[in-house]
Amino acid sequence: MEEVSGSGDESPSGNVSAAGQPWWRREVIYQIFTPTFQDSDGDGIGDLGGILSRIDYLAQLGIGAVWLTPVYPSPLLDAGYDITDFTGVGSCFGDLNTFDRLLAALHERGIRLILDFVPNHTSAQHPWFIESRSSRESAKRDWYVWADPAPGGLPPNNWLSRFGASAWTYDKTTGQSYYHAFLPEQPDLNWRNPDVRAAMHEVMRFWLERGVDGFRIDAAAVLAEDALLRDEPPNPDFDGDTPPPERFRRTRTDAQSVTLDYLAEMRRVADAFPDRVLLGEVDTTPDKLPGFYGDTEPRLHLPLNYRLVDVPWKPHAVGCAVQAFLDALPENAWPDWVLGSHDKPRVASRLGADPARVAAMLLLTLPGTPILYAGDEIGMPNVPVPPSLGRDPFERCVPGYGLGRDPFRVPLRWTLGPNGGFTTGEPWLPTPSLPVGSSVTEQERDPRSMLNLYRRLIELRRRRPELLAGRYRRLSSEGGVLAFARWLERSGVVVALNLSASDVTVPLPGRGRIVLGTGCEREGECAERQVTLAPHEGVIIAQQNS
Template sequence: MRETADKLDRSRLNDAHSPADRPWWQQEVIYQIFTPSFQDSNGDGIGDLAGILSRVDYLARLGIGAVWLTPIYPSPLLDAGYDIADFTGVGSCFGDLATFDRLLTALHDRGIRLILDLVPNHTSDQHPWFIESRSSRYNPKRDWYIWADPVPGPLPPNNWLSRFGASAWAYDPTTGQSYYHAFLPEQPDLNWRNPQVRAAIHDAMRFWLRRGVDGFRVDAAAVLAEDALLRDEPPNPDFDGDTPRPERFRRTRTDSQAVTRGYLTELRRVVDEFPDRVLLGEVDTTPDKLPSFYGEDEPRLHLPLNYRLLEVPWKPDAVGRAVQAFLDTMPESAWPDWVLGSHDKPRIASRLGPEQARVAAMLLMTLPGTPILYAGDEIGMENVPVPPALGQDPFERCVPGYGLSRDPFRVPLRWAPESGAGFTTGEPWLPTGPLPLGSTVAEQEEDPCSLLALYRRLTGLRRDRPELQAGRYRRILSEGGVLAYARWLDGSGLVIALNLSASDVAPTLDCRGRVVLGTVLDRDGERIDGCIRLSPHEGVIIAAEDG
């Protein structure tokens, strides 16, 4: 549909300023690295800090401005490192603090920031805090976790279920009570109502911030607190025989509790003690909850992670409406972000196909706000089937039969067409799968028409054109297979036209100018005069001319 001016005036970024006036996280592309799968340096099959260090020039050439690392802490690795045994150390499989410091310096020398995963909801059961807590009902750290008397039997204190399907309560015979775990039994939840717990997490944050880390992505940020009275969850009315067991109840007692907002405010205050830092968060971004996670009364998250484009039907009107709805829901002073892939979500190239993956790249890099790119999406990696016997994801072990395993989108990055995919000289922790022709970094670096080359051109254009960093946004067209929108700032503007269909289209955009970048190389510099021809799965960026 063609948009009307009065509706478009509600778009955010109408108060756009020069990029120079904005913090770095509003200007740069953030690149998520799933640490175990990026680059192994020692042949043990697990990606590590030294491996990332060996690839910093690749990151610089890609044009990203910040790296977000999944957990690097000491861990039993029952949940890909999200079961942490020490918040201020580096796991031996990932390296050590000296290697971390070298990596941080190398990134900063190239103008790339570093964001760490913060996992404040729970610890490993091997963390010293929990070892103390479970040792006695009278231990000073007993109240650092959530303990409750079981129902005689001993049955769980209530009906809460873990994310992995079974009861969220584990009985501990040493003290005769049960502890709460939103995830694995080996991941007991911290008691965030205890101010000592919050202070300990704040101190862990300061440890890394003083070391030079540029911010955190808060894992499971919406589930830090549970109902204080431990009341049962209500039944899920949509639950049936085809629904995975973890969805048997509606999580009204364990998700997005009002008190959590105050805890996020405290995290933000810690980050704000240090200049020029950022706080991302994994939260519920539905329209009724999004403003509170940004912070309407007090600042909270700079960037609540926005996964809406991963779930919307890939049709022009649906995508256009999803973008507009997110922008319209944001508080006035908030900044948007866009995610098209992550370690928890299926690969965009598998969802849309390799042709539309190129169009998706152009969308991600030209929408208003901060793009967050998942490592491997820049070369079009697809989901890789992982046999159950080789699976590592707890979902595969605990909730089999529903296709919930995240292993297919966590397999190692494909660096080269050789044994181990250039990721490792040993046996990779997850199988790399077959390597189709042209699917690796080494091959795509030699191909000017590759998806990797397109991403590099897009990040370069984004840095060169202030309109893409801080310009206003207006949707022009979302019909006939085409999504088109404008970005402009200080009298200079761009029009982005994306063909989301497999057909030739020729929309009239009332736009005159020249193509500055297209998903097809031979269109660069082409003159556009009102109407534009787009081949199937093609996108172009047009530098508009006055008149």
């Protein structure tokens, strides 16, 4: 290959062969929001049996790991993140036997299973909390965060729940208030108590011994709060357009330094089992990122990186966001990239249908592990959900700010039939009609579909070692174009992405041949020192040896 050169930045993503990488560096991780993927029993809620029935689809997509949102017993006040038993399966999702069958079926196809682990809080119906609130002398009293009310019956301090209002709920039985970062029905565990930590480590071992390949740790940055329960400072950016829960800066409830110790303990639990991975929902700003990876001892393998979700869709902004994340990585850390999630608006609605195809190419060619949200591979848009039919506590508790997440949690569209082939019953969220070509069945037959673009991208990533383990250099991020090179030894590609609505001509560092485009018609085309791209078009060009 001709020497890759350009005006951009260079970052290593690793210098070992692709074959020498652990699985979680090689594979594409696919997040399934369990209630919306596939229902198997007609109750309108996606379940384990439904996922089991779609094993062929997962294998054909080419993903290497599935991350499941919670499937534990739950009142489902917050989509299963309010848990009554950490070592069971909720009846609406199936049972442990079905879980084991799903795990075995995935493993037979070479697909790993990552389970959502929710250590920050329980349901108020969890036996631990029922015992804790029974008496101040309860053996589990200190398993949760209790405090005396302030004079006049006011909350102990000014902390606010993510869902609005005070983060404290007064309990008449014992005359104290308990802390909850989320709903009052989700009391926070007291992670400063070693008995709590030991109990949650046993939960991890239960699933790891069952064969689970790792965990995504929910709310991993908020496990501990200020021990003195001091007030949060005012948010200087708060104004009339800011949602009420952001009235204060969360300096006393987010990213306390002791949380890093707790994550290191979890890592030691996971490391006792070969070939496991820990993902974490944390703050990935440059000053915080090294600590979550492990600046003094190992913590998370993959702190979840949402920069592609939040950055403006402009070449310079995207290129700088990518470089800033890569530059912030500590030595030997591995990057990851998230394009969508159950908490963020759908990429097809954020950017538009054609730009979403370019975003897919970006996701699957950057150095690091791509994490794909189920439904994005068919270009699922946000779907409006009437407030009367909504389920998300954000919409109910903080109305008027557009925080509701139901529009990007509606069930997947498998077919054109009733309820999109998701359920034979009444779906837990409405499934209105979408445009022709929006279902899996239709897209499987269309070689130009978003689904087949994802399949081709995933297959190419698996086949080209430079995309798995190669170096990265940004070549251009101006004039509507983001272009970068990936190479390993003498094998390399240039990825050229047009993020604009105009035709652009992109200079190339050498000669090459297009191996994949966001359309199908250009593959095999020669590129001699430059390539012209249509609006919202992307291509991957294999560089030819000189």
